[in-house]
Amino acid sequence: MDKISDIKKNLKIYNSLTGKKELFIPINKDYVGIYVCGPTVYNHLHLGNCRTFISFDLVFRYLKHLGYKVRYVRNITDVGHLESDLEDKIFKKSRLEGLEPMEIVQKYTLSFHNLLSILNVQPPSIEPRATGHIIEQIDMIQKLIKKKLAYEMNGSVYFNLKEYEKFYPYGILSKNKTNQLVNKKFKITIVEKKNPQDFSLWKKASSNHIMSWNSPWGKGFPGWHIECTVMSTKYLGETFDIHGGGIDLKFPHHECELAQSIGAYNRKSLAHYWMHTNMLTLNGKKMSKSTGNSLGINDIYSFCEKKSFSPNIFRFFILKSHYRSVMNFTKKGLIHAEKEYTKIIESINILENFNSKTLKEKNNDNFFKIFFWIKKCYESINDDFNTPLLISNLFKVSHIIRHNINEIEKCHINLLKKYMTHFVFDILGLKKEEEQKTKSSSLSDNRLSILIERLIKFRMEARKQKNWILSDRIRKELSHIGVKLHDEKLF
RNA sequence: GGCACUGUGGCCGAAUGGAAAGGCAGAGGUCUGCAAAACCUUUUAUAGCGGUUCGAUUCCGCUCUGUGCCUCCA
Numbered sequence: 001m002d003k004i005s006d007i008k009k010n011l012k013i014y015n016s017l018t019g020k021k022e023l024f025i026p027i028n029k030d031y032v033g034i035y036v037c038g039p040t041v042y043n044h045l046h047l048g049n050c051r052t053f054i055s056f057d058l059v060f061r062y063l064k065h066l067g068y069k070v071r072y073v074r075n076i077t078d079v080g081h082l083e084s085d086l087e088d089k090i091f092k093k094s095r096l097e098g099l100e101p102m103e104i105v106q107k108y109t110l111s112f113h114n115l116l117s118i119l120n121v122q123p124p125s126i127e128p129r130a131t132g133h134i135i136e137q138i139d140m141i142q143k144l145i146k147k148k149l150a151y152e153m154n155g156s157v158y159f160n161l162k163e164y165e166k167f168y169p170y171g172i173l174s175k176n177k178t179n180q181l182v183n184k185k186f187k188i189t190i191v192e193k194k195n196p197q198d199f200s201l202w203k204k205a206s207s208n209h210i211m212s213w214n215s216p217w218g219k220g221f222p223g224w225h226i227e228c229t230v231m232s233t234k235y236l237g238e239t240f241d242i243h244g245g246g247i248d249l250k251f252p253h254h255e256c257e258l259a260q261s262i263g264a265y266n267r268k269s270l271a272h273y274w275m276h277t278n279m280l281t282l283n284g285k286k287m288s289k290s291t292g293n294s295l296g297i298n299d300i301y302s303f304c305e306k307k308s309f310s311p312n313i314f315r316f317f318i319l320k321s322h323y324r325s326v327m328n329f330t331k332k333g334l335i336h337a338e339k340e341y342t343k344i345i346e347s348i349n350i351l352e353n354f355n356s357k358t359l360k361e362k363n364n365d366n367f368f369k370i371f372f373w374i375k376k377c378y379e380s381i382n383d384d385f386n387t388p389l390l391i392s393n394l395f396k397v398s399h400i401i402r403h404n405i406n407e408i409e410k411c412h413i414n415l416l417k418k419y420m421t422h423f424v425f426d427i428l429g430l431k432k433e434e435e436q437k438t439k440s441s442s443l444s445d446n447r448l449s450i451l452i453e454r455l456i457k458f459r460m461e462a463r464k465q466k467n468w469i470l471s472d473r474i475r476k477e478l479s480h481i482g483v484k485l486h487d488e489k490l491f
Numbered sequence: 492g493g494c495a496c497u498g499u500g501g502c503c504g505a506a507u508g509g510a511a512a513g514g515c516a517g518a519g520g521u522c523u524g525c526a527a528a529a530c531c532u533u534u535u536a537u538a539g540c541g542g543u544u545c546g547a548u549u550c551c552g553c554u555c556u557g558u559g560c561c562u563c564c565a
Contacts, residue, residue: 016495038565040563046565049565051565053565055565081563082563089563174495174561175494176494177493177494180492180493181493181561196562199562200562224563245565247495247496247559247560248565249560249565251494251495251560251562252561252562256562278497278558278559279565281559284557284558286558286564288563290563321503321504322504322505324496325497326496326558326559327503330502332502332503335515337503337514337515340515343514389504389505389506389512391505391513392504392505392514393513394513395514399513403530466524468525472526485527485528487527
């Protein structure tokens, strides 16, 4: 079997910048720097947002599994992200909810952290906030002004695209060309811009705008794109390994980040590998708060008519599709995922409780080629994090465990346990149910479970007495509260 | 209008220049007080038209379809 160091050498990542799958070679051997655009904390996350963070959680976990020392930076945008009417998202929400902007930020940051923890998404190494890096953002803007790549106009500062294009190509990430960017939707034109495609680096704040800071250009606040350039380079260096985010951020957000950093540091690219996760759709359309076409984690219960729901199932559902494919969220899809997930967990339980001492030594190497299977699993993830393919390999082994575990070589049982744990829990990041149960269990839960167990015993007695009316009634009642019973042969 | 991506059974979803995974569902069966579960067996697919090739679902071109982006979006 290949050593982990050999597996490490064969990781391929699809690079949005080049449009090709490329071998992953980090800038510094054994170290990886990754930056992912985090949320603007003006609302609760919807399931589409979760998809992106789950996808990058897998990347983070896998890189660590390969032995890399990973610095994962994921920001919190708490200022500067404007709505289409040019009002700051946070500021607008604070008006609507009657709260301080920072209360909004705190409220939705907590909600964000709580949700990701439920989904077993590991926290990043650094989670910087835009408002904590105002000075650095001003510094970078000044640097761009000095290079004549930005200009001040009435207390606001804009990036000068025409000037930039004299030295560097713009649109290398999105493949857009500035002269072909026809703006049909956007009705508001900012007259003070030299060019309609110039984007804001610093915005002058109106007198009633409480989210503002002093700057060389007067009171104002930073633009949306500059925070990411500043925070990624501050913690990862002027060029780093991986930059990620949702595909909807590719243009203009990532393109602008890229232009800012190339302009400020005169580098070829901000990151070597750009990764974009595709959209989670609902009714075939992108999930989006603003159009109302979105679901939150708590909406799953009513949407899928489910009484109980393990967040693991949603995580599994997400990982069942490749991160670069569009994925449609459906009730049927989630229910399928639940069935599939249960099978895999079932096989792990069998494996964990299996006493391999009862197995006899045999020479049955052809029955299940474990080293071949492990290799296949690694090849799947190494191929641009192909989790659907990994999961299909898990199904294959899960079938063998559930039906033919006695045929497996004795000396391979522990190996299988080890790698199932690696793939299912460490890499895919599914949470062991026992952990979840102990976390959520309380006194009343314990009492309830004792009661349920008594009822099951009571029903067993009824079955022994062939009291089918009573036993069926209990089965039906228990099924209503989500306790499913499976009978086996009694006599 | 421009750019990017996509199209595989009833559904989800892999792979591949040389017999098209896996799961769910369906059908038949075993088992069973019944239902379910479980197990065994099993039907069905590469959008269309060209080109390259001994051979294309895979590579190339065109058409069609769907999605995303084009200054709110993960």
